[in-house]
Amino acid sequence: MKPKYTVIRKGNVHLQQYRQIRPSTNPVWNMVGAVSGQEMAKQRRGHKARLELTGAQVVALDEQASAAITVWNCLHAYWTHFAGKKPTLAQADAAIRQARKDADFLAVLPAQAAQAVLKTYVQAWENFFNPNHPARRPTFKTKKGRPRLAVDVPQASKLRIVRLSAKWGMVTVPMVGRVRFRWTKALPGIGKDSPAGKVTGARLVKEAGGWHIVFRTERHVPQPVPHRGPKVGIDRGITVPLTLSNGDKLRHKPWLTAGERERLLRLERTAARRRAARTKGEPISHRLARIYDQIAGLRAKAKRRAYDWQHQTTTALARKYSAIVVEDLHIVNMMRSAAGTVEAPGSNVAQKRGLNRAISGESWGRTVAFLTYKSAERGGCVPRVPAQGTSQECHRCHTTTAGSRESQSRFVCKNVRCGWIGNADTNAAGNQLHRYNSAAGSAVTGRGDLQPSGGSVKRQPPRATSRALQEAA
Numbered sequence: 001m002k003p004k005y006t007v008i009r010k011g012n013v014h015l016q017q018y019r020q021i022r023p024s025t026n027p028v029w030n031m032v033g034a035v036s037g038q039e040m041a042k043q044r045r046g047h048k049a050r051l052e053l054t055g056a057q058v059v060a061l062d063e064q065a066s067a068a069i070t071v072w073n074c075l076h077a078y079w080t081h082f083a084g085k086k087p088t089l090a091q092a093d094a095a096i097r098q099a100r101k102d103a104d105f106l107a108v109l110p111a112q113a114a115q116a117v118l119k120t121y122v123q124a125w126e127n128f129f130n131p132n133h134p135a136r137r138p139t140f141k142t143k144k145g146r147p148r149l150a151v152d153v154p155q156a157s158k159l160r161i162v163r164l165s166a167k168w169g170m171v172t173v174p175m176v177g178r179v180r181f182r183w184t185k186a187l188p189g190i191g192k193d194s195p196a197g198k199v200t201g202a203r204l205v206k207e208a209g210g211w212h213i214v215f216r217t218e219r220h221v222p223q224p225v226p227h228r229g230p231k232v233g234i235d236r237g238i239t240v241p242l243t244l245s246n247g248d249k250l251r252h253k254p255w256l257t258a259g260e261r262e263r264l265l266r267l268e269r270t271a272a273r274r275r276a277a278r279t280k281g282e283p284i285s286h287r288l289a290r291i292y293d294q295i296a297g298l299r300a301k302a303k304r305r306a307y308d309w310q311h312q313t314t315t316a317l318a319r320k321y322s323a324i325v326v327e328d329l330h331i332v333n334m335m336r337s338a339a340g341t342v343e344a345p346g347s348n349v350a351q352k353r354g355l356n357r358a359i360s361g362e363s364w365g366r367t368v369a370f371l372t373y374k375s376a377e378r379g380g381c382v383p384r385v386p387a388q389g390t391s392q393e394c395h396r397c398h399t400t401t402a403g404s405r406e407s408q409s410r411f412v413c414k415n416v417r418c419g420w421i422g423n424a425d426t427n428a429a430g431n432q433l434h435r436y437n438s439a440a441g442s443a444v445t446g447r448g449d450l451q452p453s454g455g456s457v458k459r460q461p462p463r464a465t466s467r468a469l470q471e472a473a
Contacts, residue, residue: 039222039223040220040221040222040223041220041221041222041223041224042218042219042220043197043218043219043220043221043377044200044216044217044218045217045219046214046215046216046217047185047187047214047215047217048205048212048213048214048215049169049181049182049183049184049212049213049215050181050182050209050210050212051179051180051181051204051210051211051212051213052179052180052181052182053179053210053211057173057176057177057179058210058211060108060175060176061149061151061173061176061204061206061211062149062206063105063108064108064109064110064113064151064175064176064204065149065150065151065204065206066105066149067105067106067108067109068109068113068114068117068150068151068152069141069147069149070105070106071096071099071106071109071114071117071118072117072120072121072140072141073140073141074095074096074099075092075095075096075117075118075121076121076138076139076140077140078092078095079092079121089118089122092118093115093118096114096115096117096118097111100114108175109151110151110153110174110175112152112153112154112155112158112174113151113152113153113154113174115154116152116154117152119154120152121138124138125138134332148205148206149205149206150203150204150205150206151203151204152201152202152203152204153173153174153201153202153203153204154201155201156198156199156200156201156202156216158172158174159171159172159199159202160172161187161190161199161215162190163183163190163191164180164183165183166183167182167183168180168181168182168183169181169182169183169187169190171202171213173204173213181213187199187215187217188217188218188219195219196219196220197217197218197219197220198217198218199215199216199217199218200216200217200218201215201216202214202215202216203216207300208293208296208297208299208300209297209300224376224377224378224379225379226322226379227321227322227323227375227378227379227380228322229320229321229322229380230320230321230322231321231322231323231324231325231433231436231437232244232245232246232317232321232323232324232325232429232433233245233324233325233326233429233430233431233432233433233434233436234317234324234325234326234429234432235327235390235425235426235428235429235432236326236327236329236362236364236367237362237425238355238358238359238362239408239409240425241362242313242367243423243425243426243428243429244426244429245325245395245426245429245430245432245433247423247426249425250313252309252313255301255302255303255305255306255361256298256301256302256305260298260301263298264295264298264299267291267294267295267298268295270291271288271291271292271295274287274288274291275288306361306363310363310366310367310370311370313367314367314370314371314374315374317371318371318374318375318377318378318380319378321375321380322379322380322381323380323381323382323383323436324371324375324380324381324382325382325383325384325385325432325433325435325436326368326371326382326383326384326385326432327384327385327386327387327390327428327432328384328385328386328387329364329387331359331364331365334359335356335359335360337349337352337353337356338352338353368382383436385432385435385436385439386435389431390428390431390432390435391405391424391427391428392404392405393431394411394413394415394418394420394427395420395427395428395429395430395431395433395434396413396418396420396430397413397415397417397418397420398431398434399413399415399418401413401414401415402414405424407424408424409423409424409425410423410424411423411424411427
């Protein structure tokens with residue numbers, strides 16, 4: 001049965017939008033129609049811009065964000081109060097409406113933003129009960145956890161976006177007023193020369209540099225064709241952030257300069273002294289609050305630089321390679337503390353703490369996330385292969401010999417018939433690419449061995465070792 005469709009006209013472009021969209025294997029893309037015989041896709045993205053707020057507008061947004069956190073906490077208390085059957089969405093929504101009428105400090109939050117809090121809370125429970133999702137159990141938002149101040153604007157019609165000049169635009173924030181924002185990128189559906197699509201909503205987020213607005217956009221772009229470029233394996237590290245299987249090494253400068261790192265250390269020591277001298281329970285002083293703001297500003301600058309390098313690097317990799325193979329690392333488990341317990345204290349705790357800090361600074365998971373959606377846009381893929389043994393196995397002879405990994409950066413194959421010498425990270429990246437090629441090329445035995453010889457006898461038809469590799473093949 002063919003799906004029904006309607007015709008959308010925007011200028012000289014005719015789109016056929018399917019009412020019943022088939023579930024796609026790629027969550028980033030959904031087919032929506034065709035332009036002159038070419039399949040089109042619906043691309044959802046977010047665009048962040050800095051807001052120019054007055055003092056009164058900053059106070060108003062701070063009150064809205066605090067009210068949103070209070071609504072979350074009240075909703076969590078109301079939801080977990082029932083021992084058996086949970087309340088329905090209608091009952092929870094009615095409770096929120098009544099709370100906004102009874103409490104004046106909750107009335108500053110727009111009704112649509114309060115409903116967005118309810119939607120986010122219900123989704124948090126769905127993520128918790130999903131065995132394939134790493135989300136934890138929803139809980140109260142406290143000052144100790146430092147919740148992020150944010151307000152949702154789910155209805156795009158409330159925004160009334162207008163472009164003022166080449167560098168500035170204006171948007172309406174509910175119960176705040178008209179606000180200028182920095183125009184750095186064309187928004188779909190805004191202006192005569194804008195790309196096809198629309199703005200579906202926004203979210204106001206407070207960061208170290210002030211309040212920002214994140215527009216949720218939806219664009220209609222051509223369906224990506226299969227990428228015909230070469231394949232490559234990537235090994236993520238600390239000394240060398242990214243090492244490719246072809247021998248290339250992608251490095252970056254420190255996120256902060258020497259002077260900025262020295263200033264950050266001085267500010268952290270000053271904050272520690274003032275925090276130690278403060279009486280427990282009393283509010284922090286204005287001087288200590290300014291120190292905290294300066295520390296947050298430097299850390300935000302380092303994060304922006306990290307984002308910029310990761311975006312540029314992943315875009316270049318996605319354009320060049322059709323398949324970018326990475327290890328399936330459990331980063332959260334790798335960053336667990338080594339302190340241990342009182343009965344069984346851990347060893348090398350300080351060294352492990354420094355290693356965890358270094359892994360967090362490189363943001364391995366974010367790099368893979370960027371590669372995943374950027375490769376999907378260009379018709380490529382980012383398959384993940386098992387990480388066990390990639391550092392000890394030789395990528396040329398595919399044997400594991402004791403003592404081959406001589407140091408962190410040097411690999412010398414002890415197999416007398418091979419003797420390959422080179423960088424250990426390059427060797428690990430080559431093993432990842434070989435494992436992907438073996439699985440995609442049906443070179444894996446029925447008992448799951450990846451070595452071409454000396455393994456178990458094949459007793460069933462070859463198949464891919466994972467669903468992701470099977471789809472990529």
